Amino acid sequence: GENVEQHPSTLSVQEGDSAVIKCTYSDSASNYFPWYKQELGKRPQLIIDIRSNVGEKKDQRIAVTLNKTAKHFSLHITETQPEDSAVYFCAATIDSGGYQKVTFGTGTKLQVIP
Amino acid sequence: SAVISQKPSRDICQRGTSLTIQCQVDSQVTMMFWYRQQPGQSLTLIATANQGSEATYESGFVIDKFPISRPNLTFSTLTVSNMSPEDSSIYLCSALAIGLGQETQYFGPGTRLLVL
Numbered sequence: 001g002e003n004v005e006q007h008p009s010t011l012s013v014q015e016g017d018s019a020v021i022k023c024t025y026s027d028s029a030s031n032y033f034p035w036y037k038q039e040l041g042k043r044p045q046l047i048i049d050i051r052s053n054v055g056e057k058k059d060q061r062i063a064v065t066l067n068k069t070a071k072h073f074s075l076h077i078t079e080t081q082p083e084d085s086a087v088y089f090c091a092a093t094i095d096s097g098g099y100q101k102v103t104f105g106t107g108t109k110l111q112v113i114p
Numbered sequence: 115s116a117v118i119s120q121k122p123s124r125d126i127c128q129r130g131t132s133l134t135i136q137c138q139v140d141s142q143v144t145m146m147f148w149y150r151q152q153p154g155q156s157l158t159l160i161a162t163a164n165q166g167s168e169a170t171y172e173s174g175f176v177i178d179k180f181p182i183s184r185p186n187l188t189f190s191t192l193t194v195s196n197m198s199p200e201d202s203s204i205y206l207c208s209a210l211a212i213g214l215g216q217e218t219q220y221f222g223p224g225t226r227l228l229v230l
Contacts, residue, residue: 034219043206043221044157051216089156100145100210102219104157 002027004092006105013080014113021108023090024072032093032100033066033073038107039086047088048075080112116141116211118222126228132195135225137207139188144217146184147208148192151224157206163190197229 003026013019023033031052036044050057050064050073057064061080066073077084090105117140127133137146146163161169161182169182184190194201207222 036221043223046218046220049218100217102147102159106156 002030002092002094002101002103004090004103004105006090006108008108009106010109010111012111012113015080015082017080019075019077019080019084019110019112021075021088021090021110022072023074023092023105024070025092025103026071027092027094028068028071030092030094033064034091034093034102035064035075036089036091036104037086038089044089077110080110082112082114085110085112115218116143116209116220118207118209118220120207120222120225122225123223124226124228126230127197129198129229131197132193133197133227134191134193135205135207137190137192137209137222139209139211141211142187143209143211145210146190148180148182148190149206149208149221151204151206153204160192160205163192194227197227199229202227202229 006023011019034049035047037047038044048059048062048064050066055066061078063076088108091102093100093102119138121136148160149157150160151157159172160175160180161171163169163182163184165184179195181193204224204226206224208219210217210219
């Protein structure tokens with residue numbers, strides 16, 4: 001099955017600096033890669049996603065890049081703010097026997113220091 | 115988008131008992147899922163809830179322990195049976211909704227379960 005690795009597990013940055021979280025996946029059939037932000041005690045919320053036919057996608061301070069050849073994708077947050085502090089999960093989605101299956105990374109706890 | 119609600123939001127249960135968690139989506143969705151998340155950990159897929167048929171379980175999860183129903187497109191239940199303290203976790207309902215020709219996964223707020 002699909003295996004998704006995520007690094008780093010924790011990340012501390014100064015407010016205003018950039019943060020980068022990286023994920024690798026094992027199954028080349030994966031074609032959809034969402035990123036979720038989960039604040040303490042709350043549900044995961046989709047913040048950005050990218051599909052396999054695109055190499056980069058940006059939404060204000062957040063961007064995601066995908067390298068299908070190397071099977072890795074990254075989340076970039078620029079001009080970080082304290083409210084960006086949360087746990088971020090990457091995921092890789094693959095179709096399996098007519099069903100979509102999502103495999104999550106292990107999560108990155110981001111702390112933005114004011 | 116899809117708004118997902120779950121109840122109960124939390125519960126404290128005695129070992130050996132069972133708890134049924136309900137999940138309601140405000141719009142028709144293609145697929146529904148149940149996840150488990152231990153504090154500080156990632157999300158582990160328990161099963162895919164199939165409308166009108168048996169759920170598809172992931173390795174390590176069985177129907178006798180986690181019976182699932184999905185009688186229609188917008189509602190599903192997960193039962194945690196014969197609970198033990200190891201079942202203490204957050205259980206999250208999730209659904210795939212189609213918007214602008216693409217599917218997006220949404221999550222419910224979770225049910226925080228403590229088994230004594």
